[in-house]
Amino acid sequence: MKQIILTSLLLAAMAPAIAQTADRLEYSLWPLEKGSSLSVYADKAYIRSSPSVQGTIVDSLLPGSPVIVDEVITANPLTMKGMTTAWLKTHYTTAGKEVKGYVWVGLLALNTLTKDGTTFVYGLEKRSVVSENEETLTVRIKALDKDHRILDMKEWTVPGGENARSSESKLLGEMGLDSVKEIFRLNFSGDACGLPTDYYYFGWNGNKLLTLPGKSNTFDAGAFAYTETLIFPKEVGGQPGKILKLMVSEQYGEDGETVESKTVKREVYTWDGNKATKQ
Numbered sequence: 001m002k003q004i005i006l007t008s009l010l011l012a013a014m015a016p017a018i019a020q021t022a023d024r025l026e027y028s029l030w031p032l033e034k035g036s037s038l039s040v041y042a043d044k045a046y047i048r049s050s051p052s053v054q055g056t057i058v059d060s061l062l063p064g065s066p067v068i069v070d071e072v073i074t075a076n077p078l079t080m081k082g083m084t085t086a087w088l089k090t091h092y093t094t095a096g097k098e099v100k101g102y103v104w105v106g107l108l109a110l111n112t113l114t115k116d117g118t119t120f121v122y123g124l125e126k127r128s129v130v131s132e133n134e135e136t137l138t139v140r141i142k143a144l145d146k147d148h149r150i151l152d153m154k155e156w157t158v159p160g161g162e163n164a165r166s167s168e169s170k171l172l173g174e175m176g177l178d179s180v181k182e183i184f185r186l187n188f189s190g191d192a193c194g195l196p197t198d199y200y201y202f203g204w205n206g207n208k209l210l211t212l213p214g215k216s217n218t219f220d221a222g223a224f225a226y227t228e229t230l231i232f233p234k235e236v237g238g239q240p241g242k243i244l245k246l247m248v249s250e251q252y253g254e255d256g257e258t259v260e261s262k263t264v265k266r267e268v269y270t271w272d273g274n275k276a277t278k279q
Contacts, residue, residue, distance in 0.1 A: 025083050025127065026165055030105055032072050032088070040065045041109035041123030041142070043150070047101035051076050051087035058101045059094070062148035064112065064119045067092045067103060078104050082127035111169045113184070118151070118204065119144040120184050122169065127160055135160035141184065141202060143209055154202060154209045158188050163198075165191040176233030178241065179205045179273040183212065183232075194220040201230070213243055213269050213276055222256025224249070233271075243269040243276055 030038065040061045048055030051073045061067070071089040078087065085105040092099055109121040125138040137160040142153045158164060169186035177183070180203040189197040201212035215228035231237050231244040238244065245267040253260040269276040 025085055025124075027072065027074075027086060027105065028165055029110055029124075029167055030085075030108060031111075032069055032086075032105070034069055034071065036069050037066050038069065038088075039063075039109045039112035039119075039121055040067070040103075040107060041121050041140075042107040045103055045107040047090070047099065047103055049101060051089070051102040053078065055102060059099050061092075061103075063109075063142055063150065064121055064144045064148045065092070067108070070100075072105075073102070078106070080104070080106060081125065082129070083124060110167045111186070113169060113171050115171050115182055117146050118182070118206075119146075120169075120171075120204075122186055125155065128157075137164055137188075139200075141186070141209065143204060151207065152209045154211065156200070158198060158200075162192060163190045163195055164188040173234075175235070176238060176240070177203060177243075177271055177273075179203075180210070181206050184209075194218065194223075210274060211276075213245060213267075213278075215245065222252055224251050226250075241271050243271060245269070 040063050043063060045061045046057045047059040047061065049058050067088070067090040069088055070091060073087040073089060076087060077084050083106045087102050087104055090101065090103055106124065109123045112119060112121045114120070120141060120143055122139060122141040125140050128136045128138070130136055136157045138155060138157050140153055140155040143151045145151055166189045167186060169184065172183040172185055174180045175183055182204040184202045184204060185199060187197050187199045196216045196218040199215045201214055203210035203212050213230060215230050217228060218226045227248045229246045231246065233240050233242065247265040247267070249263045250259050251261045252258060268279045270279060
């Protein structure tokens with residue numbers, strides 16, 4: 001049992017250093033399968049005639065504009081804002097005409113969701129090296145209208161490297177929060193045991209993105225599990241005007257299955273229609 005825990009800790013400690021040496025982002029953060037559709041994240045994305053900043057600009061696209069993946073060009077990655085990513089050979093249709101060209105992956109959204117005429121895109125602003133074994137990613141979410149104009153945005157920093165090998169997002173509805181029309185949830189996950197999955201929540205009131213409490217889950221097979229759960233007013237056990245957070249920590253025994261100890265804590269946040277305040 002102790003050997004399992006030690007091995008997990010060693011792998012978690014070594015992986016970020018390896019990622020730093022490579023000095024690049026894993027392309028797995030973006031869904032780059034051939035034929036898949038991605039959206040522009042940057043305020044303006046140039047489409048070029050070749051996979052290089054020396055390539056002639058053939059078009060430019062606004063945030064939220066869709067492009068189709070034809071091929072990932074890994075032979076000539078570009079580094080900007082601390083991020084090293086590939087170029088895409090892509091095509092899309094504008095004004096009834098098909099346009100073909102190349103776009104740098106770092107200008108594209110990690111995911112895009114649309115509801116009731118508002119489009120939410122999120123992507124990476126930059127990658128920063130904090131120390132030999134630590135890096136961070138600056139993430140930004142943008143709310144767009146049907147004409148691709150930015151209505152509001154939020155920016156924050158998340159752990160990078162092995163802590164951010166995949167990302168997902170989802171629209172949850174208003175969940176009973178006053179003045180909120182939609183809740184946007186996204187997460188970043190590591191790819192090894194013992195690395196957390198961190199969730200970030202934002203409420204949308206039609207004009208502004210409102211920061212909500214987040215949560216984090218961590219699991220190391222046979223060793224421990226830590227789970228946070230948010231309960232909104234509309235959910236079972238929810239309370240009007242409040243967001244509840246349950247935090248459960250479990251330690252497993254030598255057999256890796258029996259729970260030897262368990263602690264449960266709770267936090268309560270009051271919601272005034274604009275922000276959540278921890279009681």
